[in-house]
Amino acid sequence: MKQTRAIYPGSFDPVHLGHLDVIMRSTQIFSSVIIAVAASKAKGPLFGVDVRIQMLRDSLGDNPAIEILPLHGLLVDFAREQGVFTVIRGLRAVSDFEFEFQMALMNRKLEPRLETIYLTPKEDYTYLSSRIVKEVALFGGDVEKFVPAPAAARLKQALGDPAIAEQARLRQKS
Ligand code: ADP
Numbered sequence: 001m002k003q004t005r006a007i008y009p010g011s012f013d014p015v016h017l018g019h020l021d022v023i024m025r026s027t028q029i030f031s032s033v034i035i036a037v038a039a040s041k042a043k044g045p046l047f048g049v050d051v052r053i054q055m056l057r058d059s060l061g062d063n064p065a066i067e068i069l070p071l072h073g074l075l076v077d078f079a080r081e082q083g084v085f086t087v088i089r090g091l092r093a094v095s096d097f098e099f100e101f102q103m104a105l106m107n108r109k110l111e112p113r114l115e116t117i118y119l120t121p122k123e124d125y126t127y128l129s130s131r132i133v134k135e136v137a138l139f140g141g142d143v144e145k146f147v148p149a150p151a152a153a154r155l156k157q158a159l160g161d162p163a164i165a166e167q168a169r170l171r172q173k174s
Pocket of ligand 1: 091092128
């Protein structure tokens with residue numbers, strides 16, 4: 001069956017301009033896109049899933065072509081629940097390729113209907129990752145050029161709390 005909807009999964013901890021670029025590109029291809037925000041604690045997120053969703057909402061405004069939902073568990077189960085079998089991922093550099101390739105093939109083994117499509121962001125954003133943004137913010141750098149304003153404000157607020165900042169520092173080291 002031809003697909004008009006797609007899922008863009010990720011941690012978005014926090015959302016940055018590379019993510020927004022991929023989201024905008026995907027809405028030009030698909031009539032609607034579900035941003036699936038992984039609740040998993042595997043990556044030790046700085047922000048809870050609800051805050052990550054709120055940052056995305058505040059950054060994207062009202063767009064009927066975009067839905068933002070939490071992703072609990074496996075992407076293939078989420079895809080089946082939604083009845084959407086096209087997955088979008090961003091490819092920044094060759095270094096992303098190995099992991100993405102492995103994940104796409106594993107997902108296809110689990111659900112043969114699933115197809116993964118890769119989009120590349122504008123060159124200015126290829127160096128961006130949530131991890132590097134948090135690192136810059138932790139050491140007092142200005143992140144406003146890298147993340148939308150609602151995410152910059154949340155970063156400032158979270159890292160202004162010494163206990164949260166210390167935890168984030170420890171997580172970045174591990
Ligand atoms: P990050 O690696 O920044 O923590 P996520 O885990 O939230 O990002 O990634 C969600 C998706 O967005 C992944 O497919 C990832 O490759 C993609 N992505 C992340 N950063 C960028 C970027 N700067 N440009 C394009 N795609 C990106």
